[in-house]
Amino acid sequence: MSSVMALIWGVVAGLGAGIVIAIAALIGVWWERKVSGRIQLRFGPQQAGPAGLLQTFADTVKLILKEDITPSQADRRMFRMAPFLAFVPIATSMIVLPVAKGWAPLQLAAGALFFIAVPGISAAGILLAGWSSRNTYATLGGVRGAAQVVSYELPRTLSVLALCVLGGTVNLVTLQESWRWWWIAATALGFVVYLIASIAELNRGPFDLPEAESELVAGFFADYSGIRWAVFMMAEYGGIVAASAFAAIAFFGGGFGIRGVAGTVILLAITCVLATVMIWAKWTFPRMRPDQLMSFAWKVLTPMALVQLVIVGVIAVWL
Amino acid sequence: MSLQVEERRDAIGEDGRAVEELVVNVGPSHPSTHGVGRFIVHLDGEVVVKVDPVIGYLHRGIEKMAENRTYLQVMPLTDRLDYVGSMYANWAYCRAVERLADIAVPERAEYIRVIVCELQRIASHMMGVGASAADTGAFTLFVYAFDLRERIVELFEDLCGSRLTYNYVRPGGVSFDLPDGWLDDLSAFLGIVDEKLVEMDQLFFGNVIARGRMKGVGVLSAEDAVAWGITGPSARASGVNWDVRKHDPYSVYPLLDFDVVVGDNGDSYDRGRTKIFECFESAKIIRQAAAKMPGGKIHAPLPRLLAPRAGDAYDHIESARGTLGVYLVSDGSVRPYRMHVRSPAFCNLAVVSKLALGHTLSDLIVIIGSLDPVFGECDR
Numbered sequence: 284m285s286s287v288m289a290l291i292w293g294v295v296a297g298l299g300a301g302i303v304i305a306i307a308a309l310i311g312v313w314w315e316r317k318v319s320g321r322i323q324l325r326f327g328p329q330q331a332g333p334a335g336l337l338q339t340f341a342d343t344v345k346l347i348l349k350e351d352i353t354p355s356q357a358d359r360r361m362f363r364m365a366p367f368l369a370f371v372p373i374a375t376s377m378i379v380l381p382v383a384k385g386w387a388p389l390q391l392a393a394g395a396l397f398f399i400a401v402p403g404i405s406a407a408g409i410l411l412a413g414w415s416s417r418n419t420y421a422t423l424g425g426v427r428g429a430a431q432v433v434s435y436e437l438p439r440t441l442s443v444l445a446l447c448v449l450g451g452t453v454n455l456v457t458l459q460e461s462w463r464w465w466w467i468a469a470t471a472l473g474f475v476v477y478l479i480a481s482i483a484e485l486n487r488g489p490f491d492l493p494e495a496e497s498e499l500v501a502g503f504f505a506d507y508s509g510i511r512w513a514v515f516m517m518a519e520y521g522g523i524v525a526a527s528a529f530a531a532i533a534f535f536g537g538g539f540g541i542r543g544v545a546g547t548v549i550l551l552a553i554t555c556v557l558a559t560v561m562i563w564a565k566w567t568f569p570r571m572r573p574d575q576l577m578s579f580a581w582k583v584l585t586p587m588a589l590v591q592l593v594i595v596g597v598i599a600v601w602l
Numbered sequence: 603m604s605l606q607v608e609e610r611r612d613a614i615g616e617d618g619r620a621v622e623e624l625v626v627n628v629g630p631s632h633p634s635t636h637g638v639g640r641f642i643v644h645l646d647g648e649v650v651v652k653v654d655p656v657i658g659y660l661h662r663g664i665e666k667m668a669e670n671r672t673y674l675q676v677m678p679l680t681d682r683l684d685y686v687g688s689m690y691a692n693w694a695y696c697r698a699v700e701r702l703a704d705i706a707v708p709e710r711a712e713y714i715r716v717i718v719c720e721l722q723r724i725a726s727h728m729m730g731v732g733a734s735a736a737d738t739g740a741f742t743l744f745v746y747a748f749d750l751r752e753r754i755v756e757l758f759e760d761l762c763g764s765r766l767t768y769n770y771v772r773p774g775g776v777s778f779d780l781p782d783g784w785l786d787d788l789s790a791f792l793g794i795v796d797e798k799l800v801e802m803d804q805l806f807f808g809n810v811i812a813r814g815r816m817k818g819v820g821v822l823s824a825e826d827a828v829a830w831g832i833t834g835p836s837a838r839a840s841g842v843n844w845d846v847r848k849h850d851p852y853s854v855y856p857l858l859d860f861d862v863v864v865g866d867n868g869d870s871y872d873r874g875r876t877k878i879f880e881c882f883e884s885a886k887i888i889r890q891a892a893a894k895m896p897g898g899k900i901h902a903p904l905p906r907l908l909a910p911r912a913g914d915a916y917d918h919i920e921s922a923r924g925t926l927g928v929y930l931v932s933d934g935s936v937r938p939y940r941m942h943v944r945s946p947a948f949c950n951l952a953v954v955s956k957l958a959l960g961h962t963l964s965d966l967i968v969i970i971g972s973l974d975p976v977f978g979e980c981d982r
Contacts, residue, residue: 323745420626489811491739492964567805569812570739572964574648 296378296388304374304521311520311558312339318559319566349509354416357506361415366507366514369408373522376401380528381456382550384542394455395447398529399440402484405518406432409486409493412515416506427573428493432484434580439480441588442473445595446533455532462536469598473591474534476584478557481526483580485519488565492573527557623651626963630659636733636970637977641954648962653955657948660981668941673699673773673908676938680928681767683943684979686729689715689722689758690921691979692771694943697852697917698928699773703910705902711775712853713895717788718761718770719919720884720891724795725754726922727835727877734874734971735806738815743806750798753791760784773908775901785892795885803878807871816871820957820969823868830953834924834946836973839876840868846920858890870972877922877974907936923947923974947980 313328313336320327328335353362379394381387391397406429413425449466450458467474483490507515531537531553538546538553571579628641638659644652664683668676680695681688693715700707707715732747755765762770762778770777806812822832824841837844845862847855863879865872912934918927924946931940950973958966 319742323742324749325745489739566742568740568809569735569806569815571811572815572962574962575811575814 293389297375299388300374300377304370304377304524305517307524308517308520309339309343311523312342312516314555314558315520315562318562322563322566343513346509346513351511352506352508354418354506356417358415358417361411362506363511365408365412365415366511366518367408368411369405370514370518370521372401372404372408373518373525377521377525377528379455380525380532381459381537382528383544383547384459384537384540385456387456390456391454393453395443395453395458395533398455398525399436399443402522402525403432403436405522408518412507418506421506424493428486431486431490431493431573431576431580434577435480435483435490435584438476438580438584438588439484441585441592442470442477442480443533445473445588445591446470448592448595448599451599459532459537459540462540464536464539467535469595470534470591472587472594474530476588476591477530477534478560480580480584480588481522481530482561482564483576485522485526485561487519487523488561489568489571490576491565492570492576523558523561524554527554527561530557622646628963628966636975639951639970639975639977639980641966641970643958643963643966645963650958650961650963650966653958653966655951655954657951657977658981660977662982664982665941665943668938670937672936673910673938676941677772678767678769681769682978683945683982684726684921684923684926684947684976685766686976686978687722687726687922688766688768689771690719690919690926692769693719694917694919694921694926694928695941696771696773697919698915698930699908699910701917702913702915702930702932703773703908705774705904707775707902708899709854710896710898711900711902713891714776714780714900715771716854716858716891717888717895718758718776720887721754721757723884723922724881725751727881728754730922730971730974731802731806731874731877734870734968734974735812737967737971738812740806740809740812743802746798746802746805750795750802757784757787757791760787772901774904775899777901779900788888788892792885792889796882799878799881799885803875807875807878813871815964815968816874816972817867817869819870819961819965820873820972821867821869822953822957826953826956827868830956831949832924832953833949834920834922835863835876835880836873836924836950838863839865839872841866846918846925850918852917852919854891854894855887857894858887860887860890870968873972873974880922909934909936918944921946923976923979924950926979943979943982945979945982947975947977951975951980 316338317327317335328338331338331341353359376398378389379387379391379397387394409432410425410429413421413423413428416422447453447458449469450461452458452461482488486494528550531550535553538549541549624645626643626645628643630638630640640656640659642654642656643650664679667679671679676695677692680691684691699705728747728751732744735743735747758768759765760781761784762768822836822840827837827840827842833844841864843862843864846852848862860883863876863883865876910932912932914929914931916927916929918925925944926946927944929942929944930938933939954970954973957969961969
């Protein structure tokens with residue numbers, strides 16, 4: 284397409300990604316509250332809208348109406364920038380996901396690498412949030428959060444790399460096209476590693492000490508209120524959806540290789556299932572201690588990912 | 603904020619090197635559990651080098667207030683000592699009064715007291731275990747534990763009208779007899795309690811992450827437990843086989859068959875698990891007591907204003923936290939001259955300053971949770 288069309292399409296796709304992630308966050312928060320409610324022998328939101336569907340919308344309106352507080356000690360510009368630095372990379376990474384077989388909003392030759400690399404920038408957002416709050420414990424929470432994200436990048440990357448070796452390409456669209464049913468068995472280990480590493484990347488579930496450090500301490504986003512906090516939450520829930528969608532595309536062939544709308548519907552269904560698994564994990568398990576978290580990444584997940592790589596390498600050579 | 607950095611103190615360590623210590627205040631209001639306890643923690647990097655518990659944030663002068671009230675008027679004050687376990691807080695005080703005034707309690711009342719106290723023990727342990735789990739992040743277990751606690755609290759509401767501070771066990775007996783159908787509701791509860799406890803045990807204590815958080819954290823040896831005056835599940839988890847119900851029995855406990863739960867390692871994991879197993883034993887006791895309970899009066903005849911002989915009396919019971927004792931001094935008048943409460947939470951909490959050394963801040967939170975302090979009792 285011509286460069287003007289490409290530019291227009293870029294803007295549209297970018298805005299679209301932002302809207303998609305906002306909707307994903309809206310639905311994600313509602314679903315989390317319902318699922319966690321049911322796990323805890325209660326219903327979750329019920330009053331706002333049918334089955335509480337409008338609850339998140341109501342909460343968002345409330346957050347927008349809140350006073351915008353910036354701590355007087357904090358570094359204003361950095362403080363205000365940090366939530367967006369956490370949010371934008373995750374939204375951006377969703378653009379390369381092939382939502383239908385053979386089509387992605389942005390078809391990059393190195394789509395898989397783009398998807399793995401770009402969300403890592405949000406670690407800087409976490410660090411900046413903690414640092415700019417000028418609150419010693421928020422800083423420590425931010426440092427821990429960033430260290431966690433960086434550590435779990437490795438198993439995540441390796442597990443995706445295993446898939447790229449099988450498919451012989453890092454282009455997500457081509458990878459999806461060349462997906463075969465037996466890949467599920469071959470990359471099962473990698474899938475497990477990817478799922479756990481993604482949960483850790485998002486500072487969620489059993490790995491949420493930096494943010495639920497607010498149980499003990501001020502977490503890295505404790506000084507954020509109102510819509511700034513909501514942006515962090517959008518980053519988190521958007522990340523959940525992005526990670527689940529990527530797993531559905533990569534490990535399950537995005538709708539099991541079925542074309543057209545049916546394929547997209549199945550893709551969304553698998554995404555929802557994986558997102559529910561992440562929610563389930565959060566509300567079932569206690570939190571890991573930071574040192575346990577790190578040793579788990581380096582001593583357990585990374586070796587598992589390397590084993591997966593070896594398995595896949597053997598298969599690829601053998602074929 | 604519950605956690606504030608107060609200062610950086612530069613000290614000289616034992617080997618002559620300069621040590622930069624971070625002094626952190628785990629403030630009186632915790633975000634989740636336990637009440638108002640403050641811990642001033644000195645950290646060397648991540649490791650705790652010193653912990654000072656600071657208590658008194660819930661001091662209401664209950665012992666002093668007791669001096670200005672008649673013996674019966676003191677009862678609601680005892681509810682608010684250990685507000686998580688009002689029934690046995692009431693009972694400890696009543697035993698002291700009964701010893702002082704030589705009151706004989708009817709048998710039915712004793713059985714009711716045992717049933718109610720053991721139910722309270724289960725409810726209190728559910729609070730303790732649930733709060734410990736919530737500290738480590740397993741919020742679902744907190745809700746499950748509270749589901750069980752809610753059933754008990756509803757039983758108590760049917761019995762005496764209150765959900766938290768019951769004022770039910772009175773000197774000489776209990777205040778109300780069991781309503782019709784209460785024993786059936788109790789059997790319904792006993793029918794589900796065992797499976798729910800097993801479910802909680804597997805869900806939390808069987809979980810590998812919970813094990814990693816709690817095993818080996820805050821190990822209290824049996825000698826230290828005795829030396830520091832620790833009682834209750836915290837001591838029994840360390841292997842100290844002391845339970846007032848068995849070793850200094852009172853009420854109708856000698857007629858009931860149950861085991862004392864003793865642990866091996868004395869770490870936070872064992873302390874939590876001991877509480878769960880004690881709940882099984884309590885359920886056993888309740889079943890036996892409900893079966894054996896005779897009819898009859900529920901209250902000894904007492905004068906309207908009780909004025910015991912001059913003198914003093916001390917009596918203790920096994921509460922969910924340990925040995926809860928009440929010491930009363932009487933000068934012959936209708937008001938106690940002095941009341942003192944031997945609070946297990948107060949005695950148990952001091953050992954935190956030893957247990958947390960060498961652990962991280964996250965472990966400190968787990969240790970405090972496993973000791974299960976209730977600051978109403980600790981501060982009085």
